[in-house]
Amino acid sequence: MLAGQLPSYLLDSDRIANADPILDQSSPVGDTGYFTLGAGIGNKAAQTVTARLSGKLTEVDLDVFCSGGAQLSIEVQGVSGGVPDGVMRSRLLVDGPINATGFHPFYFEDPSTVVAGAQFALVLGETTNSGTLTCSIRNGADGDGYGSGAGFWRETSDTAWRALATPVNTYFDWPFKTYVTSSTSADVGINGNGFVSTTSSTYTFSGSVVNFGPDDATGAYVTYIFSGPATIMGWNATQPGRCVVLDGGLRLNCPIAPFVAHGGYTNNVVVQRTGTGLITQHMQVWASEADPNGANNDSFLSASDTSDLIVTSFTAPRVVARGGSATFTYTIQNQGTTTATSAPLWADQVYLSLSPTSVTGAAGGGGFSALRSLGPGEQYTNTFTASVPDVPPGNYYYILYTDAGSQVAESNEGNNLSAPVPVAVATLVVNTISDHAPDGVCDSNDCTLREAIDAANAFAGAADVIGFNIASGSPVIQPTSPLPAITAPVIIDGTTQPGFAGTPKIEIDGTGAGSLTDGLVVQNSASGSLILSLVIRGFTRSAIRLYGDGVGIFGNYIGTDVTGALARPNATASAGGVYYAAIDMQTSGPTGGPSSTVIGGPTAAQRNVISGNAGYGIVTNNESNDNLIEGNYIGVTADGNGALGNAAPSVEVFGADDIIRRNVISGTGQGVGIFVGATAAGQLIQRNHIGTNATGTAALPNNGAGISVRGTNVMIGGTNPADGNVIADNVGNGVLVILEGNRVSILGNAITANTGLGNVDGHRDGDLGHAEQPAFALLSGPVLHELFVRPVRKRRGRGVPRRGIDRDRRERQRDLHDDAGRRDAARPVRHGDGDGSHREHL
DSSP states (O other), X not given: OOTTOOOGGGSOGGGOSSOOOOOOOOOOTTOTTSOOOOBOXXXXXXXXXXXXXXXXXXXXXXXXXXXXXXXXXXXXXXXXXXXXXXXXXEEEEOSSOBOSOXXXXXXXXXXXXXOTTOEEEXXXXXXXXXXXXXXXXXXXXXXXXXXXXXXXXXXXXXXXXXXXXXXXXXXXEEXXXXXXXXXXXXXXXXXXXXXXXXXXXXXXXXXXXXXXXXXXXXXXXXXXXXXXXXXXXXXXXXXXXXXXXXXXXXXEEEEEOSBOTTOEXXXXXXXXXXXXXXXXXXXXXXXXXXXXXXXXXXXXXXXXXXXXXXXXXXXXXXXXXXXXXXXXXXXXXXXXXXXXXXXXXXXXXXXXXXXXXXXXXXXXXXXXXXXXXXXTTOEEEEEEEEEOOOOXXXXXXXXXXXXXXXXXXXXXXXXXXXXXXXXXEESEEEOOOOOXXXXXXXXXXXXXXXXXXXXXXXXXXXXXXXXXXXXXXXXXXXXXXXXXXXXXXXXXXXXXXXXXXXXXXXXXXXXXXXXXXXXXXXXXXXTTOEEESEEEEOOSSXXXXXXXXXXXXXXXXXXXXTTSSSBOOSOTTOBTTBOOEEEEEOSOOTTSSOOSOEEEOSSTTTOOEEOSOSSEEEEEOTTOOSOEEESOEESXXXXXXXXXXXXXXXXXXXXXXXXXXXXXXXXXSSSOSEEEOTTOBSOEEESOEESBOTTSSSBXXXXXXXXXXXXXXXXXXXXXXXXXXXXXXXXXXXXXXXXXTOOEEEESOEEESOSSOSSBSSXXXXXXXOTTSOTTBOOSSOOOXXXXXXXXXXXXXXXXXXXXXXXXXXXXXXXXXXXXXXXXXXXXXXXOOOSSSSOBOO
């Protein structure tokens, strides 16, 4: 504004009380490095003054006395020369009258840099929308420093003061009426203020503010004022770069821009304790808009001299036996500022919790009473053994809670929990690789796998859990005779072995178990058992033989070493055309054959690697139904990139309604990838890679057809494009349908670069003359519809072909089923040997 011009709210005659004229606004002689400012009071024109030095104007201090309660504002308004944005504002929140004399600092929200010669005027006003505030400013006198009057600070902490030409140390009245800065309003308020963490020498205060609206807030500002033995060390704010530390490290000013309606702002302020005594934080927030709720603009928080116990380390076993014992070691430190003590002791309690962050409702796992005191910075380490609670088997967390009964007065009661230690609670825990003769006892001193199976068979009720806690990192258990058959439901859980990180660590090596020996045999009475994350290798017959229903097999390496890269075959007794299977379901179960078996799943953790075996991979019988074989690597290495084939066909099914989905089935030494026997019906074969690596980018051929079908009502692929199989690079046919008249649908697959014909054993021309046939009834010599196929010209396709002929040499077989309603949709394509004469391999 120009010299002599005041804002309209200061020209109101109601504001002209008994204000004395300001006659002297100069700096003391010799104070050439300071700013001097003029002020307009009542109807008195604001006199302009000149900055004598370049710098940032950061603060104005006034010796002010006010009555009433409102917000007092100061505006330093630029007249000419170098004030960015024209105006700097500050506010003092007045909670009732300011009765004490002395300086009240006004800090500018966004200090402006000015240049020497710039002119200013100082204007005071009230910014709330209700109430009346009357303030008086005391005059100072030459020579009394900044102890009275008004001081003006710049960034380098230089100060200037001015004396008013009225009697020294007297007041003049400065009356105000209501002043509303704008027609908008914003309820800016403190939404939270507390401790995040403490140490013996630092406190982290966490503060958050919210603009509750209804309008956006401009000129918004939050300040943190500390008193006591403290200094600000740092902060982590939503807008960290705009905060300024003032008052020798006791005040942090943070402008908030933008501060939209319903927006938020957070800041964690770290304070260093510099001595003993109470530290108090005063947090304030305000904005230029009218604030309809002034009650939420302030918050106070104190940090006194107290102790503060924390858990710095905690070790616990990864697997324990229910009803057994567990040993714990932990360290407690007092990071407070006074000695931690209680009358007469405090308790350190271990909990077995389902939650990693809470012990509410958790089972007590033992405790220790601390009969001692702990000085600031001191720590102690303790070890104790306690019983494992009688909880259902499963996955839990051990958590240590120091001072669990809150006997010690602490500055922060919320940091007394340790970091959680995951633990599996099992019924039985194998803790040795030994295979000595059973002694009838399976406890924390000695429990072999053989003894654990015997003990599980003897227990009644729900499935027991056999866990592992063997000292060596990747233990190898070598049975010297066949292991006991599993006769009661059990979960054999290799994931419990310490160090487990997603792949099996427990190896069961059957090379010394005898001739014609199976690894794990699950009897009818053990239906519902689970076998998790084991390496099973070297058995002369099957690694796993199933009689029971509903068995789950997840995350195992079957026929490889612990890396999943080297063959360590099972079924080594296979000879003379008689093959055993790594997973054998050719047995008689409760429903005639083991059914509802789940082998693998959609995640990497559930995937089995069934490779390197001297016989079949997986075989069922004609009464084994409703099995799911999903997500496995069969005939390839654990990384899915290398061939590690089984000697005989990888998957053979003879029952009904099996699902074979999302597997990699490649590298078979003799025979096909998948064989669907003549007794089989209703199989669904989808989303597999057959003859390639896991990504479909490299050939790992089966030494025969990709899929061979003798059964009926078989779906290979599907109408959903995502359900198609990639069947490529096999030595034999892509899909071989052996018996005519069977209902086999082959839809949406990528069948490419196989040596034999894509879909037939020999061929005959397709006959589309049977309108009564259902849609998906496949002819043994199919006609390709909605597609014209060009010759391969002895080039091998890759990837998933697209409909029609792509420019990157990929072909697509969109479907291979009889569609009588579209007999003329495309011309028939004859089948040949792919020699370039318009005959095609699919």
